[in-house]
Amino acid sequence: MSSIQKNIEQITSQITAAQQKCGRPLGSVQLLAVSKTKPKQAILDAALAGQVAFGENYVQEGADKVDYFSKHHPDLDLEWHFIGPIQSNKTRLVAESFAWVHTIDRAKVAQRLNDQRPEGMQPLQVLIQVNTSSESSKSGTSEEQEIFALAELISSLPNLTLRGLMSIPANVANYQAQLAAFTQLAEMKNTLAQRFPDLPLDTLSMGMSGDMEAAIEAGSTMVRIGTAIFGARDYNKP
Template sequence: MTHIQQNIHRITTQITQLEQKFARQQGEVQLLAVSKTKPIEMILDAYQADQRSFGENYVQEGVSKVVWFNAHHPEMTIDWHFIGPIQSNKTRQVAEHFDWVHTIDRSKTAQRLNDQRPADMAPLQVLIQVNTSDEESKSGVMKEEVFELAQLISSLPNLTLRGVMSIPANVNDYASQLQAFQALQQIKAQLADKYPSVDTLSMGMSGDMEAAIEAGSTIVRIGTAIFGARDYANKQ
């Protein structure tokens, strides 16, 4: 077993233990391996450990990986998640290559992704990014804007609203982490009451995974703890 495969096994074991600790259903929390800046070889290594969902932050890099796997390993079943900011001139590339988008925070972005999604592809699974910290430096819509954006997304035939995502303030104390995640869980619950497709909470990384799972996360985004430190020299 390789180092990457050992890391995946360790993290998935932790997730299972936390599901049990907080009375979550077994298998309810999905591990999203954040593979940004990492080479194809590392993704192949992770795939051999039964990892099937990968997250990319940079459009050009992520698209190149999707294209490579489609060309060289069409037999592999991978869910590609885009988890970075989306510039207007990059929406077509995202719409044409990814299965999920976690970072919708503008109606213009949602509309462009819908209009540019190829007709022969399944609807794009999308999450609204919420600014739970009320920090101007953070991406995402403010809590009071979520429901207007959700209404628009639900009307777009090539998008499926699946839930919400956040990157809360980087704090170390557990109580503060939990409070921020519970705020997002409440928003997700309100959306789920109105939109049956809503079932996803993308929140939690290496340093706050336990609080996220206690609060109801269904996708935890883990990168460095799987693949090691990132090299940003060639990010695009």
């Protein structure tokens, strides 16, 4: 058994335990393996261990991996999520390559992703990124009315399907502080679902290695785990 397979099994066990602890149904939280800067062999090892969904932060690197696996390992049927900040001049490659986008935070990006989604592809499954910590270093919108306006726009775009919200909260060790930030996002999703009852708002992308349990208690449906699966990242070797 590879170390990556062992790590996936350990993380999966932790997710299961967290779901049981707070009384959530088993299987209600998806593991998204964050594979940015990781080689294709590491992703293949994870895929052969049963991992399906992978998250990439860098547009060109991610698109290259999507292309490689679609050509060389189409039987794996991997699901690719873009989880990094999006520059408006990079939207075409994102629209052409990925199944999910977690980081929509402004109308221009949403419109370009819609317009550049190739004909014949399924609509992009998208999340609005919310800056719950109000940190200037983090992307995302923080104003409620901006979130509603962005949701209204996305709901009118035929090549995008709004599935929910995503956040990267402040890095704090205190469990209650983590829980409060995640609960804020969960409440916003519930408010959004009431305002847009026709949208499949079923996804909360929140929680990483250090705050996964609090995220799951608050209602996360997708946790983003990288280092705990693949080991430390080498940013000198994208």
